[in-house]
Amino acid sequence: xxxxxxxxxxGMGTVGSGVVRLLVESADHIERHAGRRIVVxxxxxxxxxxxxxxxVPGGRISGDFRDISRDPxxxxxxxxxxxxxxxxxxxxxxxxxxxxxxxxxxxxxxxxGPELFELARRKGRSIAFEAAVAGGIPIVAAIGECLAxxxxxxxxxxxxxxxxxxxxxxxxxxxxxxDVLALAQQKGFAEADPSMDVDGTDATQKLAILAHxxxxxxxxxxxxxxxxxxxxxxxxxxxxxxxxxxxRLIAVASRSEGRLAMRVAPALVKxxxxxxxxxxxxxxxxxxxxxxxxxxxxGLGAGQMPTASAVVADIIDTVVGRAAITFRTTxxxxxxxxxxxxxxxxxxxxxxxxxxxxxxxxxxxxxTGILGDHGISIASVIQHDASSASDAVVPLVIMTHACxxxxxxxxxxxxxxxxxxxxxxxxxxxxxx
Amino acid sequence: xxxxxxxxxxGMGTVGSGVVRLLVESADHIERHAGRRIVVxxxxxxxxxxxxxxxVPGGRISGDFRDISRDPxxxxxxxxxxxxxxxxxxxxxxxxxxxxxxxxxxxxxxxxGPELFELARRKGRSIAFEAAVAGGIPIVAAIGECLAxxxxxxxxxxxxxxxxxxxxxxxxxxxxxxDVLALAQQKGFAEADPSMDVDGTDATQKLAILAHxxxxxxxxxxxxxxxxxxxxxxxxxxxxxxxxxxxRLIAVASRSEGRLAMRVAPALVKxxxxxxxxxxxxxxxxxxxxxxxxxxxxGLGAGQMPTASAVVADIIDTVVGRAAITFRTTxxxxxxxxxxxxxxxxxxxxxxxxxxxxxxxxxxxxxTGILGDHGISIASVIQHDASSASDAVVPLVIMTHACxxxxxxxxxxxxxxxxxxxxxxxxxxxxxx
Numbered sequence: 001x002x003x004x005x006x007x008x009x010x011g012m013g014t015v016g017s018g019v020v021r022l023l024v025e026s027a028d029h030i031e032r033h034a035g036r037r038i039v040v041x042x043x044x045x046x047x048x049x050x051x052x053x054x055x056v057p058g059g060r061i062s063g064d065f066r067d068i069s070r071d072p073x074x075x076x077x078x079x080x081x082x083x084x085x086x087x088x089x090x091x092x093x094x095x096x097x098x099x100x101x102x103x104x105x106x107x108x109x110x111x112x113g114p115e116l117f118e119l120a121r122r123k124g125r126s127i128a129f130e131a132a133v134a135g136g137i138p139i140v141a142a143i144g145e146c147l148a149x150x151x152x153x154x155x156x157x158x159x160x161x162x163x164x165x166x167x168x169x170x171x172x173x174x175x176x177x178x179d180v181l182a183l184a185q186q187k188g189f190a191e192a193d194p195s196m197d198v199d200g201t202d203a204t205q206k207l208a209i210l211a212h213x214x215x216x217x218x219x220x221x222x223x224x225x226x227x228x229x230x231x232x233x234x235x236x237x238x239x240x241x242x243x244x245x246x247x248r249l250i251a252v253a254s255r256s257e258g259r260l261a262m263r264v265a266p267a268l269v270k271x272x273x274x275x276x277x278x279x280x281x282x283x284x285x286x287x288x289x290x291x292x293x294x295x296x297x298x299g300l301g302a303g304q305m306p307t308a309s310a311v312v313a314d315i316i317d318t319v320v321g322r323a324a325i326t327f328r329t330t331x332x333x334x335x336x337x338x339x340x341x342x343x344x345x346x347x348x349x350x351x352x353x354x355x356x357x358x359x360x361x362x363x364x365x366x367x368t369g370i371l372g373d374h375g376i377s378i379a380s381v382i383q384h385d386a387s388s389a390s391d392a393v394v395p396l397v398i399m400t401h402a403c404x405x406x407x408x409x410x411x412x413x414x415x416x417x418x419x420x421x422x423x424x425x426x427x428x429x430x431x432x433x
Numbered sequence: 434x435x436x437x438x439x440x441x442x443x444g445m446g447t448v449g450s451g452v453v454r455l456l457v458e459s460a461d462h463i464e465r466h467a468g469r470r471i472v473v474x475x476x477x478x479x480x481x482x483x484x485x486x487x488x489v490p491g492g493r494i495s496g497d498f499r500d501i502s503r504d505p506x507x508x509x510x511x512x513x514x515x516x517x518x519x520x521x522x523x524x525x526x527x528x529x530x531x532x533x534x535x536x537x538x539x540x541x542x543x544x545x546g547p548e549l550f551e552l553a554r555r556k557g558r559s560i561a562f563e564a565a566v567a568g569g570i571p572i573v574a575a576i577g578e579c580l581a582x583x584x585x586x587x588x589x590x591x592x593x594x595x596x597x598x599x600x601x602x603x604x605x606x607x608x609x610x611x612d613v614l615a616l617a618q619q620k621g622f623a624e625a626d627p628s629m630d631v632d633g634t635d636a637t638q639k640l641a642i643l644a645h646x647x648x649x650x651x652x653x654x655x656x657x658x659x660x661x662x663x664x665x666x667x668x669x670x671x672x673x674x675x676x677x678x679x680x681r682l683i684a685v686a687s688r689s690e691g692r693l694a695m696r697v698a699p700a701l702v703k704x705x706x707x708x709x710x711x712x713x714x715x716x717x718x719x720x721x722x723x724x725x726x727x728x729x730x731x732g733l734g735a736g737q738m739p740t741a742s743a744v745v746a747d748i749i750d751t752v753v754g755r756a757a758i759t760f761r762t763t764x765x766x767x768x769x770x771x772x773x774x775x776x777x778x779x780x781x782x783x784x785x786x787x788x789x790x791x792x793x794x795x796x797x798x799x800x801t802g803i804l805g806d807h808g809i810s811i812a813s814v815i816q817h818d819a820s821s822a823s824d825a826v827v828p829l830v831i832m833t834h835a836c837x838x839x840x841x842x843x844x845x846x847x848x849x850x851x852x853x854x855x856x857x858x859x860x861x862x863x864x865x866x
Binding site: 022029030032033034136138141142145146147148150272277289290292293294295296297298299300303305306308312316320321326328332 | 451459465467468569570571574575578581705710723724726729730731732733750754758759761765
């Protein structure tokens with residue numbers, strides 16, 4: 001056996017504690033896979049005096065990340081703090097001081113990926129980030145290594161466990177968004193401030209990282225069209241179910257006519273398809289490659305030990321030398337890589353509309369007329385018996401045939417500006433496969 | 434860019450042709466992922482004069498594998514012939530002559546894995562075999578690398594596309610086994626001689642390879658209990674559906690009380706669970722790791738280009754040096770690795786029984802009495818109206834609560850030896866999650 005490898009862990013929150021626990025408790029198992037002992041040399045935390053469930057071997061805890069970056073005995077650092085700062089400063093310092101870095105911080109990579117990757121390459125170091133996307137699901141390795149012979153055509157994912165937990169509970173319990181969110185917070189599935197989860201930010205940042213791997217372009221995540229789940233009410237789920245669908249927050253990146261279409265938004269997914277059967281805090285990713293066809297991955301996308309599983313796999317990869325090899329060609333730009341032209345593609349999808357109409361004669365004719373004017377044809381309509389109150393507002397649900405997203409957006413804008421509707425319509429795309 | 438790498442391809446059947454096609458048509462894309470050009474230097478076939486759809490560059494085709502093993506310009510060989518001989522002789526010769534080998538031949542590895550791995554290690558070469566199990570699904574990389582931080586607790590897979598295609602068509606079309614098999618052969622989903630697929634041999638060989646990766650033991654595949662799908666008739670599928678299940682050919686390896694339980698057999702899988710939703714020629718694998726929890730992978734498990742995708746990924750891994758690193762610790766024996774004690778574990782499962790009983794008074798009491806004598810309690814019973822003919826034979830379907838497999842086997846043997854049944858009963862285990 002070789003000399004042990006000494007690892008520094010920056011951040012002992014949920015994931016950091018899980019990583020230390022796994023490295024300690026499964027040390028023998030991990031040693032066999034790495035070919036040498038992996039030792040937690042030091043952990044850095046905000047408050048070293050705080051009591052902790054997980055003990056760092058020898059109690060080697062520090063409040064200063066420089067105790068890792070300046071320690072020549074440490075060759076690999078796991079950066080397990082969230083957010084942009086001080087994470088960015090720490091990563092730069094670690095790379096500058098010759099450490100290989102493993103991280104789970106998706107916001108950092110989505111925001112500063114290009115400069116951090118460039119710095120790592122200049123310093124001859126690697127950044128491994130399996131845990132940054134979809135927790136324990138090895139999707140980064142799958143795209144970057146296992147499907148390397150394929151040109152990726154599309155990626156669709158359920159990348160945010162909190163949103164998926166909320167949508168699943170609403171659908172299964174018939175509960176309202178606000179009640180389920182409160183339950184999720186109570187159970188620890190949602191943060192005290194869940195806004196980055198439910199507004200789609202988290203999923204969008206992960207999608208930007210996957211697109212870099214699959215298409216070789218760094219798309220600024222904030223430019224990716226995004227819609228969260230805050231507007232999804234129980235009625236929408238019920239109508240979707242009536243039509244044979246569920247609603248999931250779906251992140252999509254697809255190559256079409258040499259361009260890249262990306263978005264994060266709730267979408268209808270057909271019951272029985274793998275994305276529709278992805279429940280609770282699970283994540284799922286469906287990838288189409290030109291040789292392999294459609295591949296589907298499903299697993300726990302968050303949580304302490306699933307995420308720690310991915311971090312430690314990356315630490316092993318770094319120790320044995322695989323990470324250095326992989327990082328050299330990570331996100332290499334294809335000659336035929338799509339330009340990062342977001343929203344430039346008008347991919348035809350079926351759409352689901354929920355329009356709150358005033359219950360008056362002629363309204364359906366008016367709405368369908370507007371859709372027809374925009375070249376959109378209708379696959380099905382649901383309008384249930386309204387109340388008898390005159391001029392009551394009732395929901396009208398329409399499923400269209402495939403149409404371009406710009407056409408449907410124009411049609412919905414026209415409908416919402418008309419005098420027969422009340423409030424804004426909801427327009428979701430429909431995924432049938 | 435570095436010097437190009439020269440690859441030899443042994444075998445130009447379906448998979449070999451796909452590999453050559455992918456290496457040629459996606460050469461630029463693959464070069465970026467490998468960091469250097471990968472060139473098909475030579476292909477070896479049985480009959481070099483035969484006309485082919487896929488052309489080898491420069492027409493460099495030979496009838497003698499020694500033209501690859503003796504060519505010092507070739508560093509990597511893809512061994513893409515099936516069966517044991519001459520595949521074994523060729524692989525030994527390639528390794529002896531210093532070639533790294535990539536293969537899709539599961540029978541060869543299941544039968545001769547230990548000696549071939551030993552030879553490769555002695556020669557300082559690697560064997561990469563992603564394509565040998567579940568085609569395009571990167572399950573070998575997932576277990577060997579991505580889940581390396583986990584102790585694997587169980588593996589369940591649908592590993593034979595032909596069997597799954599047949600079961601799915603029977604279930605969806607209400608067609609008989611023989612008719613669907615004929616259709617599958619006509620469509621090219623089943624071989625002219627499909628016996629290794631439908632009798633479970635192919636899935637068992639793949640399971641033996643996965644168990645080596647996950648548990649560090651080489652289990653002789655022929656010792657793994659196996660049952661094929663030949664005995665699955667339409668009635669069984671109908672009763673299963675009535676109870677909320679489908680029938681799939683499931684390969685299982687699970688660690689329990691320090692031992693390893695393995696088997697390949699048709700089993701009932703609950704509708705809505707991922708294995709039940711795996712249809713047609715798709716493969717699926719569900720893995721439970723102690724840290725990551727349950728992971729699920731789904732994709733095309735066979736076919737020209739999905740398999741070629743896995744072979745070429747392995748060629749890239751070999752070229753960049755990842756395969757050599759990975760192969761060093763492939764199948765390393767855990768100190769706590771379960772003894773390869775097959776069938777030694779009496780894991781409690783629910784069971785589904787189909788018993789053909791003589792339609793006489795007291796029969797149900799007799800059968801349930803035998804089950805009770807063996808400590809097996811009954812969850813549900815289906816017996817439909819019988820014909821009015823006296824002493825007619827009618828099917829009796831029983832779902833048990835969890836019971837040990839040895840108890841149920843003894844009970845079924847007793848039932849089948851009694852005078853109230855006609856023919857052998859079918860006993861399948863039931864997977865609810």
